[in-house]
Amino acid sequence: EDKVVQSPLSLVVHEGDTVTLNCSYEVTNFRSLLWYKQEKKAPTFLFMLTSSGIEKKSGRLSSILDKKELFSILNITATQTGDSAVYLCAVEHTGGFKTIFGAGTRLFVKA
Amino acid sequence: GAVVSQHPSWVICKSGTSVKIECRSLDFQATTMFWYRQFPKQSLMLMATSNEGSKATYEQGVEKDKFLINHASLTLSTLTVTSAHPEDSSFYICSARDGQGDFGELFFGEGSRLTVL
Numbered sequence: 001e002d003k004v005v006q007s008p009l010s011l012v013v014h015e016g017d018t019v020t021l022n023c024s025y026e027v028t029n030f031r032s033l034l035w036y037k038q039e040k041k042a043p044t045f046l047f048m049l050t051s052s053g054i055e056k057k058s059g060r061l062s063s064i065l066d067k068k069e070l071f072s073i074l075n076i077t078a079t080q081t082g083d084s085a086v087y088l089c090a091v092e093h094t095g096g097f098k099t100i101f102g103a104g105t106r107l108f109v110k111a
Numbered sequence: 112g113a114v115v116s117q118h119p120s121w122v123i124c125k126s127g128t129s130v131k132i133e134c135r136s137l138d139f140q141a142t143t144m145f146w147y148r149q150f151p152k153q154s155l156m157l158m159a160t161s162n163e164g165s166k167a168t169y170e171q172g173v174e175k176d177k178f179l180i181n182h183a184s185l186t187l188s189t190l191t192v193t194s195a196h197p198e199d200s201s202f203y204i205c206s207a208r209d210g211q212g213d214f215g216e217l218f219f220g221e222g223s224r225l226t227v228l
Contacts, residue, residue: 034217042115042204042219043155088154092217099145099206099217101155 002027004102023089024071036088117220132190132223134205140185141207149202161188195227
């Protein structure tokens with residue numbers, strides 16, 4: 001059975017801290033791994049990763065994929081209160097492009 | 112950027128009635144749309160893949176007759192919760208891909224919160 005496992009499930013940090021969110025997966029017919037940020041309603045797209053070892057960066061956020069070990073990490077440096085959200089990891093299948101989500105990591109950044 | 116619109120954003124209905132939720136891609140065509148259900152503090156659970164012009168593909172454990180999906184055009188998919196019961200109360204989110212399959216970005220609607228009394 002396909003599954004996506006995220007850890008930790010929740011995390012409380014202080015502003016300025018660096019956090020690392022983990023995502024491991026077991027999926028047949030892997031196509032890509034995606035990271036989303038969900039604050040109130042709809043998830044917003046952060047990264048799509050398809051190749052191992054290539055880091056993607058966007059400001060203070062970065063992510064990398066290891067297709068051999070079947071995991072990805074999302075790093076957030078110099079965290080701000082606006083980073084407080086649920087971070088969702090999802091894996092996309094080939095053919096049909098079905099996307100399976102992990103349970104999410106709930107991040108709370110204290111001022 | 113691409114936008115997916117979902118309507119209504121919230122709905123309250125009586126037990127036994129049916130509720131229709133619409134998902135529209137506003138500035139792109141989507142041959143495939145996805146419907147998810149999200150319980151409080153939990154992740155998105157894929158319910159079904161909506162295919163334009165053909166039957167939806169349902170995930171294991173999702174009742175086809177309970178959750179009717181229609182994808183009549185390239186910009187509209189609807190989810191109808193039939194004979195709704197309180198246990199159907201949840202947050203329903205749709206998504207659509209911008210692009211013909213090859214790594215098109217997945218965009219989400221704002222979600223529809225259903226409360227069944």
